Amino acid sequence: MINPYLTIPQIQTSLKKGDFSCQDLTSFYLDRIKSLDPKIKAFITITPKVALDKAKEIDQKIKDKKLLGKLAGSTMAVKDIYLTKGIETTAASQVLKGYIPQYSSTVYQRLVDEDAILLGKTNTDTFAFGASTENSGFFTTKNPYDTSLIPGGSSGGSAAAQSAGLCTFSLGTDTGGSIRQPSSLCGISGIKPTYSRNSRYGIAAMASSFDCPGAFAHSAKDLSIVTSVMAGNDPHDATSSKEVVPDYSSLLENKNLKGLKIGLPKQYFTGSIDPEVKKNVLKAAKTLEENGAQLVGVSLPSTDLGIAVYYVLMPCEVSSNMARYDGLRFGQSKKDIKDLLSYYLETRGDYMESELKRRIIIGTYFLSAGYFDAYYLKASKVRTIIKKEFQDVLSHVDLLLTPTSPTPAWKIGEKVNDPLKMYLADVYTVCTNVAGLPAIALPTSPSKTNLPIGFQLIGNYFKEADLFSVAHQYQSLTNHHLIHPKL
Amino acid sequence: MNITPIIGLEIHIQLNTKTKAFCSCSTDYFKSPPNTYTCPACLGLPGALPVPNRQIIKKGILFALSVNATIQKETHFDRKNYFYPDLPKGYQISQFYKPLIKDGLVKITVNEQEKEVRIAEAHLEEDAAKSIHQRGHTLVDFNKAGIPLLEIVSEPDIASSKEAKIYAQKIQQLVRYLDISDANIEEGSMRVEPTVNLKIKDNKKTYYTPLVEVKNIASLSAAAAAIDYEIERQTDEFRKTKQEKNPKNKTTRGWDMDTKKTFLQREKEGSADYRYFPEPDIPHFSISDDFIDSLQKTLPELPDAKMARYQKELTLSIYDSSLLVEDKDLALSFEKALGEKPQKDFAKFTANLFLGVIKKHLNETQETIDIKRIKEKDFTYLFSATQNGDISSTVAKDVILEVYKTKKDPQSIIKTKGLSQISDTKELEKLAQQIIKDNPKAVEDCKKNPNSIGFLIGQLMKLSKGSANPQLAQEILKKLLG
Numbered sequence: 002m003i004n005p006y007l008t009i010p011q012i013q014t015s016l017k018k019g020d021f022s023c024q025d026l027t028s029f030y031l032d033r034i035k036s037l038d039p040k041i042k043a044f045i046t047i048t049p050k051v052a053l054d055k056a057k058e059i060d061q062k063i064k065d066k067k068l069l070g071k072l073a074g075s076t077m078a079v080k081d082i083y084l085t086k087g088i089e090t091t092a093a094s095q096v097l098k099g100y101i102p103q104y105s106s107t108v109y110q111r112l113v114d115e116d117a118i119l120l121g122k123t124n125t126d127t128f129a130f131g132a133s134t135e136n137s138g139f140f141t142t143k144n145p146y147d148t149s150l151i152p153g154g155s156s157g158g159s160a161a162a163q164s165a166g167l168c169t170f171s172l173g174t175d176t177g178g179s180i181r182q183p184s185s186l187c188g189i190s191g192i193k194p195t196y197s198r199n200s201r202y203g204i205a206a207m208a209s210s211f212d213c214p215g216a217f218a219h220s221a222k223d224l225s226i227v228t229s230v231m232a233g234n235d236p237h238d239a240t241s242s243k244e245v246v247p248d249y250s251s252l253l254e255n256k257n258l259k260g261l262k263i264g265l266p267k268q269y270f271t272g273s274i275d276p277e278v279k280k281n282v283l284k285a286a287k288t289l290e291e292n293g294a295q296l297v298g299v300s301l302p303s304t305d306l307g308i309a310v311y312y313v314l315m316p317c318e319v320s321s322n323m324a325r326y327d328g329l330r331f332g333q334s335k336k337d338i339k340d341l342l343s344y345y346l347e348t349r350g351d352y353m354e355s356e357l358k359r360r361i362i363i364g365t366y367f368l369s370a371g372y373f374d375a376y377y378l379k380a381s382k383v384r385t386i387i388k389k390e391f392q393d394v395l396s397h398v399d400l401l402l403t404p405t406s407p408t409p410a411w412k413i414g415e416k417v418n419d420p421l422k423m424y425l426a427d428v429y430t431v432c433t434n435v436a437g438l439p440a441i442a443l444p445t446s447p448s449k450t451n452l453p454i455g456f457q458l459i460g461n462y463f464k465e466a467d468l469f470s471v472a473h474q475y476q477s478l479t480n481h482h483l484i485h486p487k488l
Numbered sequence: 489m490n491i492t493p494i495i496g497l498e499i500h501i502q503l504n505t506k507t508k509a510f511c512s513c514s515t516d517y518f519k520s521p522p523n524t525y526t527c528p529a530c531l532g533l534p535g536a537l538p539v540p541n542r543q544i545i546k547k548g549i550l551f552a553l554s555v556n557a558t559i560q561k562e563t564h565f566d567r568k569n570y571f572y573p574d575l576p577k578g579y580q581i582s583q584f585y586k587p588l589i590k591d592g593l594v595k596i597t598v599n600e601q602e603k604e605v606r607i608a609e610a611h612l613e614e615d616a617a618k619s620i621h622q623r624g625h626t627l628v629d630f631n632k633a634g635i636p637l638l639e640i641v642s643e644p645d646i647a648s649s650k651e652a653k654i655y656a657q658k659i660q661q662l663v664r665y666l667d668i669s670d671a672n673i674e675e676g677s678m679r680v681e682p683t684v685n686l687k688i689k690d691n692k693k694t695y696y697t698p699l700v701e702v703k704n705i706a707s708l709s710a711a712a713a714a715i716d717y718e719i720e721r722q723t724d725e726f727r728k729t730k731q732e733k734n735p736k737n738k739t740t741r742g743w744d745m746d747t748k749k750t751f752l753q754r755e756k757e758g759s760a761d762y763r764y765f766p767e768p769d770i771p772h773f774s775i776s777d778d779f780i781d782s783l784q785k786t787l788p789e790l791p792d793a794k795m796a797r798y799q800k801e802l803t804l805s806i807y808d809s810s811l812l813v814e815d816k817d818l819a820l821s822f823e824k825a826l827g828e829k830p831q832k833d834f835a836k837f838t839a840n841l842f843l844g845v846i847k848k849h850l851n852e853t854q855e856t857i858d859i860k861r862i863k864e865k866d867f868t869y870l871f872s873a874t875q876n877g878d879i880s881s882t883v884a885k886d887v888i889l890e891v892y893k894t895k896k897d898p899q900s901i902i903k904t905k906g907l908s909q910i911s912d913t914k915e916l917e918k919l920a921q922q923i924i925k926d927n928p929k930a931v932e933d934c935k936k937n938p939n940s941i942g943f944l945i946g947q948l949m950k951l952s953k954g955s956a957n958p959q960l961a962q963e964i965l966k967k968l969l970g
Contacts, residue, residue, distance in 0.1 A: 209768035324578020368763035
């Protein structure tokens with residue numbers, strides 16, 4: 002019996018020792034998916050052949066004593082908006098169903114090149130539009146801690162797979178909180194790096210100036226290993242940074258907790274926050290304080306405008322990014338239509354999910370002649386102010402510690418008919434995306450009802466190494482990340 | 489009614505880069521099999537991203553420098569959103585809020601008068617794909633999708649179809665001199681779209697007719713014809729309806745080559761809403777003064793400057809100069825033939841050979857000049873041979889054409905064809921006597937009016953196949969006629 006929650010270094014040690022082969026490990030995960038996923042519903046597509054072929058290739062390398070990739074033996078679940086050449090990619094939308102990509106996303110390819118093994122493609126809210134996976138065009142993923150609850154979203158499929166021990170690590174994208182919020186709700190670790198740190202090439206775009214590919218794992222250390230492989234400049238993405246990528250996992254002890262200044266922004270601990278969430282997040286801060294860190298009260302006065310800025314700018318970009326889904330070249334389309342206009346209307350009308358349409362309509366409205374200045378331009382200005390507030394605060398403290406989600410996971414169906422309530426699920430995560438800062442989400446003590454609760458550490462631009470280091474030390478002091486759901 | 493046409497031109501030129509505007513696909517699409525030069529980016533596949541080609545910015549700046557325009561140093565791309573099957577992303581990457589180029593000026597000469605046409609702005613954008621309508625189906629060829637374009641928008645400073653044509657030719661000439669575009673209208677690498685309306689003064693009141701943009705224009709003469717048609721049509725229309733321009737009644741009309749008429753394509757152009765917003769996939773960029781300076785240094789001598797120099801240094805006429813600079817390659821070939829610091833006589837001689845022979849030949853054969861066939865030594869040889877009286881200037885013209893066509897050297901052509909000038913007096917006397925014998929009437933005339941000797945000289949030249957020394961022939965004829 003293999004422990005499904007093995008970390009990357011543990012797998013590599015076992016492979017070296019010959020405890021199991023890559024094929025054994027891969028078959029184990031595939032079997033586990035087969036038995037558990039009907040309950041969790043994390044995967045849209047499972048790729049046993051791709052997985053076993055890759056595992057066989059790695060086993061051969063081990064046998065031939067060839068150089069192994071940095072992720073050899075690590076199995077991965079990939080959010081279904083990452084393009085995977087030859088493997089159906091749907092973005093969990095009916096409008097893209099059946100699309101077999103001609104090319105692979107850069108970050109996915111980098112992971113495969115380092116011998117990661119793809120187990121399958123995971124569910125998400127359609128095109129990452131949501132916070133619960135209920136907006137998926139196919140089905141809703143269940144929270145492994147309680148299958149009557151949502152796993153969070155939009156990267157809920159990857160988060161649930163991670164939490165249920167169905168993979169070594171998984172990929173998500175974080176546009177307004179879509180990695181950190183499900184991390185928090187599923188009790189796992191997740192990283193949203195600096196905007197531009199990871200290439201967006203080959204990932205179906207949601208809101209281009211916010212989209213941030215990232216990962217989930219069983220520990221901060223695993224996240225640091227995976228991020229070192231994913232990150233870096235990509236000539237296919239003009240916005241990707243040329244900043245050098247450090248070997249994060251070798252810097253895990255670098256940031257000394259002693260004297261570390263951690264800012265607690267007051268705006269993140271007021272309002273509609275669940276008292277237990279607040280208490281447990283502050284408990285995490287306390288743990289760091291007890292180990293030498295200094296907690297500093299700070300203020301980010303424009304925090305409450307973050308949601309407004311995000312829900313103006315994001316749909317603008319969405320409305321334009323969704324235009325290519327016209328049914329002419331990929332995905333599903335209507336047949337026997339009388340003219341071009343009906344073709345567009347019926348294809349988009351029938352195959353686009355309602356949240357997708359809602360955002361197209363909102364974005365189209367904001368960008369219309371006469372409204373551009375009042376919405377897009379104004380929101381862009383506030384975006385600059387939010388950035389500046391973060392920069393000011395981060396010039397005084399090393400990093401910020403805040404809750405990730407105002408509540409633990411909620412019931413499936415509870416907010417699905419109230420989009421505004423759903424949008425507020427992003428309240429603590431969205432400003433980081435507005436500013437483009439990196440943040441790592443970690444579990445703290447669970448609730449009395451044993452539901453996971455999470456917090457995040459927000460760092461300055463390109464300070465991922467600091468985040469990994471502090472997160473790793475936190476996880477060395479605590480064991481919240483070692484709690485797993487009972488399945 | 490006093491009518492003044494108000495015309496502005498939108499000119500699209502395809503920039504002649506090796507790769508497309510936002511991906512690394514080849515731009516060599518013309519006459520290539522459909523969909524051979526495509527990639528995820530120019531097909532608009534999910535997840536694909538645009539990466540701007542530095543060359544398009546460079547070429548845009550060169551244009552700006554050539555028309556003394558303002559270069560907006562802090563600039564970015566915008567998305568222009570609309571649905572069309574040939575627009576794979578559902579938006580065109582263009583520039584709207586901060587076009588690269590603003591406020592330029594082009595000088596044109598109309599009826600020997602200089603006129604200025606202001607350029608409001610010029611911006612970079614990508615071309616759409618090509619729709620092919622076939623047997624009731626529409627097929628799309630994405631080879632052209634993403635080809636870089638520079639859209640040059642003039643102010644409505646143009647007042648006639650003639651001015652419009654001259655302005656468009658001037659733009660064409662400029663971009664070819666700058667080597668930023670082939671600017672070939674027939675092949676679609678240059679497109680001209682005039683916007684026309686009229687200012688009408690009637691009973692001391694002034695009216696403006698609704699704006700009309702004309703599309704589907706396949707040549708410069710079609711542009712002129714379409715403008716003339718619109719002036720006439722709008723005049724008639726105004727007489728009938730008295731309708732005036734307002735922000736919502738701009739229309740788009742197409743030009744029909746066969747009927748030589750424009751037809752209504754789209755109404756209410758004024759309400760088109762492209763929902764422009766900054767392209768988030770391409771970072772905003774700054775253009776440094778150093779970069780502009782380095783490009784300024786590579787700027788070639790432009791036609792206006794060249795023309796002025798030909799007049800001043802070579803003392804050529806305005807007319808000859810303008811013909812020589814019309815085409816950059818012709819001008820460069822001419823300068824190659826002249827060599828360094830040419831004498832004025834030699835320049836005049838060479839200009840005559842270019843305009844009287846080579847350009848005529850190129851026009852007849854519809855060829856472009858092959859600069860490799862132009863050698864300074866051929867021209868200097870012919871010039872001195874003419875000066876020495878070895879050959880006549882007529883022969884020089886025949887020989888240079890032969891040199892250009894056959895790539896042989898002039899000496900051997902003169903030798904094989906026996907074109908050396910006859911300066912032998914006895915030989916000439918023989919010919920002169922023949923002419924006097926054959927033209928009794930002209931001889932009579934000449935005796936009455938010595939100035940009419942030119943006819944007899946002409947006949948003699950003809951008889952000698954142009955090889956007689958005309959100076960000597962005249963002296964001998966005069967002597968024989970006493």
